[in-house]
Amino acid sequence: MLARPARLAVFASGNGSNFEALAAAAARDVLGGSIVVMLCDRPGAPVLDRARRRGVESLTPPVGRFRSRLEDEQPWLHLLREREVDVVLLAGFMRRLHATLLAPFAGRMLNVHPSLLPAFPGLDAIGQAWRHGVGVTGCTVHLVEDALDSGPIVAQSAVEVRAGESRESLEERIHDAEHALYPWAVRRFLTEPWRLEGRRLVFGEGAGFRLNETEVARDG
Numbered sequence: 001m002l003a004r005p006a007r008l009a010v011f012a013s014g015n016g017s018n019f020e021a022l023a024a025a026a027a028r029d030v031l032g033g034s035i036v037v038m039l040c041d042r043p044g045a046p047v048l049d050r051a052r053r054r055g056v057e058s059l060t061p062p063v064g065r066f067r068s069r070l071e072d073e074q075p076w077l078h079l080l081r082e083r084e085v086d087v088v089l090l091a092g093f094m095r096r097l098h099a100t101l102l103a104p105f106a107g108r109m110l111n112v113h114p115s116l117l118p119a120f121p122g123l124d125a126i127g128q129a130w131r132h133g134v135g136v137t138g139c140t141v142h143l144v145e146d147a148l149d150s151g152p153i154v155a156q157s158a159v160e161v162r163a164g165e166s167r168e169s170l171e172e173r174i175h176d177a178e179h180a181l182y183p184w185a186v187r188r189f190l191t192e193p194w195r196l197e198g199r200r201l202v203f204g205e206g207a208g209f210r211l212n213e214t215e216v217a218r219d220g
């Protein structure tokens with residue numbers, strides 16, 4: 001049994017529909033943990049209203065001078081430590097992170113990306129796939145490592161592109177797939193044993209440790 005449900009933080013930058021899907025799952029008690037804080041790098045972003053409506057603490061820590069990365073990750077790390085966060089969930093967080101945050105959360109930070117990685121990393125993944133003319137695309141949940149939209153894959157969901165489909169329609173269907181996939185993947189990641197075999201994340205009984213038990217023991 002777990003010593004306590006995992007304490008989760010969500011990082012988000014914009015609309016926050018993935019935050020909403022995660023928060024809705026947490027409210028239904030099917031996420032495998034509770035969201036204790038939402039950190040946002042853009043004051044005024046719609047995700048802040050969503051967090052307020054959901055009763056989740058939301059904060060906009062300083063970001064520094066750069067547009068695409070956090071210059072000073074220390075205040076962010078401090079907030080996570082203060083709240084005893086076990087796992088960080090990136091949900092439309094559009095800045096690169098570096099060692100200050102990545103090292104302490106290695107193996108404990110997930111991201112969702114709207115393509116079947118490693119295809120189409122980076123910005124506008126849905127537009128990239130649509131313009132490329134792929135027949136199948138989708139979304140990916142992966143462990144975060146120090147490279148753009150990269151890391152061992154936790155779960156993927158495929159979305160077939162329909163004949164003559166508009167970019168807008170494809171985008172809507174990929175977002176729907178993300179909203180179903182991300183909470184499911186988080187729950188699985190938090191509640192089932194898993195191990196890494198090289199880059200491959202393998203689930204299975206007896207395969208390893210339960211992540212949040214280990215972390216709670218280490219923190220406690």
Ligand code: GAR
Nearest residue numbers: 014015016017018091092112113114
């Ligand atoms: C989502 O499609 C998410 O996968 C993507 O940003 C969107 C945020 O939407 N993230 C990335 O592209 C990360 N590289 P949301 O704010 O409504 O959740």
